[in-house]
Amino acid sequence: MSQQPWGGRFGEEPDPLIDEFTRSLEFDSRLFREDIAGSRAWAKALVRAGVLTPEEQLRIDQSLQEIQAEGRVWAGEDIHMAIETRLREKLGPLGGKLHTGRSRNDQVALDLRLYVRAAGARLLEALSEVELALITRAEEHVETVMPGYTHTQRAQPVLLAHHLLAYVEMLRRDHGRIADALDRADVSPLGAGALAGSGFPIDRAELAHDLGFGGASANSLDAVADRDFVLELLSACSIAMIHLSRLCGEIVLWTSVEFSFASLPDALASGSSMMPNKKNPCAAELVRAKSGRVAGDLVNLLMVLKGLPLAYNRDLQEDKEALFDGVDTTLACLKVTARLLQGLRFDRDVMRKAALEGYTLATELADYLSRKGMPFRDAHHLVGRMVAEAIATHRGLESFSLAELQRFSPLFGADIVDHLTLEGALESRDVLGGTAPARVKEALAHVKA
Structure with missing residues (x-):
């Protein structure tokens, strides 16, 4: 008989190749804190459902906090089983009671929603920093004249402040899209079970409240099977990255000798391994390039979801790397763009001419x-x-x-x-x-x- 946590009906252990191929701990370990938060709330819900005693819940909660303080778990098929294995090491059979009425399907859906909520807040903060940098530079240049362009050809004179404020408008729409995505992600799937709902009298509304959500999902199948809330955040990130790519593309042009509208401090530029004369806007170029990477993350997940029958399918394991990479890349690019804007030095005379x-x-x-x-x-x-x-x-x-x-x-x-x-x-x-x-x-x- 298999010794896997789910191995009761299996007569042999997984093939090593298949076991390695299906494991996800390497990347879903990033959901460590979210999974523990969900488990702590679930233990309280099990008390209300009469499954755990208050004393058992306290022991489980204390152990989960200790596991969190350890900072990581070392072994398991995925983050959920890794934490459960460590909990059972600490508590014995009591640790095995925590999964009563719960599936990894609603567990991972919860973890992702908690992650999206926190990631969205970080993205909004980083967007605000870029907006502030643009506004600050616009204030400095309310009298600086530059050529406005269409088709990359000089068209009509505009104020540099006007040009910079155009990007503020774009980023504010990005801000709104992320906020909208977070609003729709504000639903707890916990208690949906594997697909049909928990078999225990879980007060899902109270559980959602404990986790800080606005409410509980209305349909258990939808709760475990869809990842549109991830798609929405990645879509908002993709559009924001397109805006950053346009802005950084202009920084590349403006700092070229052909334009000479602006220059970057040495600390924000790079050199050439061969040509001693070169000063390259490499960070801006990388932001411009990474927009395609984030758009690729979005398309990746769209294709994962395409044609999936209800409810949960293991295909959904592929959602995390796209989400993590899209968020990480967007956050990094927002921070870099803010720094570039703060350091950019405009040449008023060249722009006016x-x-x-x-x-x-x-x-x-x-x-x-x-x-x-x-x-x-x-x-x-x-x-x-x-x-x-x-x-x-x-x-x-x-x-x-x-x-x-x-x-x-x-x-x-x-x-x-x-x-x-x-x-x-x-x-x-x-x-x-x-x-x-x-x-x-x-x-x-x-x-x-």
């Missing part, structure tokens, strides 16, 4: 003519001709005299000089969410409130 190049004031000319009554499509075409002439003569639009402008259209008046400046272009974008200085200051005040 670039903001005027590329004929970025062309839209101001078209809008000016439209305000004078010319249909915008005609104005667009006319200014396009002006840009073509400026390119051919190697001039900026702002260098055209009033007489030269009036050669293209008599609608141009002396007041055009107020529009052919960076400040005039910025001031003209005076709408909610626009880059006008007053609007950017409003936006700053809003995100700081």
Whole structure:
């Protein structure tokens, strides 16, 4: 007969290869504290159900706390059996009573929800640190002008603060997605048993309360079989990582010699093993790359769940590595991005000079003519001709005299000089969410409130 905890109906021990292949302690040992927390609460529930006496519960609770103080368990098929084995070593047959009415199926579902709850809180805190770094740098640059881009081509002048606050908006949506995921994960599966519910009179509502959950799951099959709460957190992490990849991709561009908009302190950059001149934004590049890793974790778990019949299947053992890696990677990248933002040194003069190049004031000319009554499509075409002439003569639009402008259209008046400046272009974008200085200051005040 097999000596496995579940080995009563087996006539032989597991094949060593199969035993090694199906073990999960190497990675689910990270659920050590969550599993002990669940077991301590379960022991109290067994007292209320009349399975344990108060004295037995106290002995079990004390032993579980001692196991937690030991810091780890050394042997077992998974974290659940490893802790149970250690408990039975300490308490003998009493340790075997703890699993009454409980399955590893609802046990692991609980552990994961407890982990997601704690991980989500850490993610929210780390997101807030990046937001704070962006807001702090935006406050420093409410007057710094830079070129705004479309298609990676200079388009219109914007304030650097406006550009940085765009990422604050993205991260705040990421914050909301994680908070939403945590809200839906706030359900206790414990007491669902293997699939049909516990066979003992467990007060699941009280048990959920003991564990700090908002309620207990409504369906035992769903409670043990689904991992959509993990998918939601990984989805939120994936989207946040895409936002970080865009931000860090811009840091890579901005710190290049070709842009020279910013530089990193030596402590936040890396060198080359061959080229003595190199100063590389390696941390930003790695954040950009790791976004694909987290998205891969999400797709991995999606494929694990695809087509699984109810209820529990061993496929679900594959959920943990994807979850742990996705959370760990996102947390690390959030912390690194915050540090990069804090250290980034912007060159105001270079950015201002670039903001005027590329004929970025062309839209101001078209809008000016439209305000004078010319249909915008005609104005667009006319200014396009002006840009073509400026390119051919190697001039900026702002260098055209009033007489030269009036050669293209008599609608141009002396007041055009107020529009052919960076400040005039910025001031003209005076709408909610626009880059006008007053609007950017409003936006700053809003995100700081």
